[in-house]
Amino acid sequence: xxxxxxxxxxxxxxxxxxxxxxxxxxxxxxxxxxxxxxxxxxxxxxxxxxxxxxxxxxxxxxxxxxxxxxxxxxxxxxxxxxxxxxxxxxxxxxxxxxxxxxxxxxxxxxxxxxxxxxxxxxxxxxxxxxxxxxxxxxxxxxxxxxxxxxxxxxxxxxxxxxxxxxxxxxxxxxxxxxxxxxxxxxxxxxxxxxxxxxxxxxxxxxxxxxxxxxxxxxxxxxxxxxxxxxxxxxxxxxxxxxxxxxxxxxxxxxxxxxxxxxxxxxxxxxxxxxxxxxxxxxxxxxxxxxxxxxxxxxxxxxxxxxxxxxxxxxxxxxxxxxxxxxxxxxxxxxxxxxxxxxxxxxxxxxxxxxxxxxxxxxxxxxxxxxxxxxxxxxxxxxxxxxxxxxxxxxxxxxxxxxxxxxxxxxxxxxxxxxxxxxxxxxxxxxxxxxxxxxxxxx
Ligand code: PMP
Numbered sequence: 250x251x252x253x254x255x256x257x258x259x260x261x262x263x264x265x266x267x268x269x270x271x272x273x274x275x276x277x278x279x280x281x282x283x284x285x286x287x288x289x290x291x292x293x294x295x296x297x298x299x300x301x302x303x304x305x306x307x308x309x310x311x312x313x314x315x316x317x318x319x320x321x322x323x324x325x326x327x328x329x330x331x332x333x334x335x336x337x338x339x340x341x342x343x344x345x346x347x348x349x350x351x352x353x354x355x356x357x358x359x360x361x362x363x364x365x366x367x368x369x370x371x372x373x374x375x376x377x378x379x380x381x382x383x384x385x386x387x388x389x390x391x392x393x394x395x396x397x398x399x400x401x402x403x404x405x406x407x408x409x410x411x412x413x414x415x416x417x418x419x420x421x422x423x424x425x426x427x428x429x430x431x432x433x434x435x436x437x438x439x440x441x442x443x444x445x446x447x448x449x450x451x452x453x454x455x456x457x458x459x460x461x462x463x464x465x466x467x468x469x470x471x472x473x474x475x476x477x478x479x480x481x482x483x484x485x486x487x488x489x490x491x492x493x494x495x496x497x498x499x500x501x502x503x504x505x506x507x508x509x510x511x512x513x514x515x516x517x518x519x520x521x522x523x524x525x526x527x528x529x530x531x532x533x534x535x536x537x538x539x540x541x542x543x544x545x546x547x548x549x550x551x552x553x554x555x556x557x558x559x560x561x562x563x564x565x566x567x568x569x570x571x572x573x574x575x576x577x578x579x580x581x582x583x584x585x586x587x588x589x590x591x592x593x594x595x596x597x598x599x600x601x602x603x604x605x606x607x608x609x610x611x612x613x614x615x616x617x618x619x620x621x622x623x624x625x626x627x628x629x630x631x632x633x634x635x636x637x638x639x640x641x642x643x644x645x646x647x648x649x650x651x652x653x654x655x656x657x658x659x660x661x662x663x664x665x666x667x668x669x670x671x672x673x674x675x676x677x678x679x680x681x682x683x684x685x686x687x688x689x690x691x
Contacts (some may be wrong), residue, residue, distance in 0.1 A: 275302020278672045291683040292653035296499045296670035299526040307531045310572035314565045323562045330567035343517040346538040351562040355498035355524035356390030358535035362520040363394050364556045366458040366492045369543045372550035378457040386420035388467040401468050421474040424609040433475045441481040453489035463510040466499035468657040470618030470666030479514040492519040502526035503583045506614035532569035582673040590614040596684035621665040630664035637665040650686035
């Protein structure tokens with residue numbers, strides 16, 4: 250017999266005192282628990298399940314690969330699914346990102362990017378370039394290097410001092426960061442000056458890379474950079490010989506409309522990380538897309554990237570990634586995102602534009618966020634002691650809705666927001682249902 254909620258568990262759960270329901274099935278955008286309750290998945294878990302929960306094409310590709318070859322260690326062999334996926338991703342990526350380092354998830358992808366940046370400078374004879382610059386309102390993963398890069402104070406706090414030398418600058422966060430008398434151009438110029446000054450203060454010869462999410466996900470609730478921001482940051486990096494790492498683990502793979510979110514800003518990074526929707530929940534999969542300049546410096550130097558994971562380039566995971574690309578590109582799911590995003594945005598505006606506890610509605614494509622506030626006029630966040638995000642999550646589940654409320658870091662303070670990242674297969678009536686269930690929840 251399966252219990253809806255286990256009475257006791259040997260799984261070391263995230264929330265030790267609060268055991269979750271047991272999920273047993275998936276049906277398109279719905280998840281089903283052991284008691285038969287159905288949940289509309291409005292966040293794809295955490296922006297993962299872009300194809301819903303029972304995509305026959307992806308499952309078929311995984312099964313076929315399992316029958317052929319489940320695993321071959323990359324220390325000895327490559328595999329056809331890995332070669333195919335890397336070739337396709339590099340063909341779709343911004344120009345120059347010709348090489349693809351395949352791993353098992355987002356933190357591994359970020360960790361690989363940080364180490365690629367460091368090793369690149371070693372190879373070209375600038376070993377002092379070790380320092381990373383990130384933004385205060387960011388999340389880049391939970392491994393110690395990625396955690397050090399991230400600016401999420403409450404996740405970092407238990408593990409201080411962290412391993413890497415990271416400096417943090419301001420996020421691009423129009424709702425709270427832009428002064429009332431400031432336009433976007435002036436705001437961008439101010440943020441670019443801050444990065445420029447930070448690099449000068451540290452000494453450019455000590456800085457390896459600047460890392461940022463084009464649209465901030467987990468810590469902020471789908472906050473897009475304002476127009477021109479990423480371009481300005483790219484220019485500052487170029488001025489000082491600093492690499493630009495864009496972390497699209499959450500916002501990439503079509504979530505915001507184009508396959509890569511940096512296409513909105515027409516910016517080409519040196520390293521680009523993706524995960525989550527790359528395996529779309531069917532397999533653990535992540536990738537770091539690497540500019541040929543970095544690849545060639547390592548290949549022409551020591552010839553060996555000093556990094557690796559046992560399950561990297563896993564054939565079954567890569568077969569899933571290839572099948573996800575088929576669904577996005579050949580079956581037209583990617584093309585649905587902009588229109589669906591506009592529909593969901595209209596629905597959210599309808600329900601929440603005048604809601605007293607919703608301060609801001611923002612995002613791009615099917616990556617949308619609501620910021621929850623105690624007072625709309627003053628933008629005062631809720632008292633963290635109220636645990637608003639946790640309550641919203643619980644109430645939403647009781648209403649048959651999976652959304653992604655987080656108590657994030659609002660430039661140093663706690664603040665609550667809800668992230669929505671629904672599967673690209675939803676119908677308009679599914680999107681309406683999200684609005685209604687969320688309205689009931691709030
Ligand atoms: N980077 C970003 C932008 C993320 O949102 C996340 C996960 N929320 C990660 C990295 C880490 O990914 P993972 O949980 O797969 O390790």
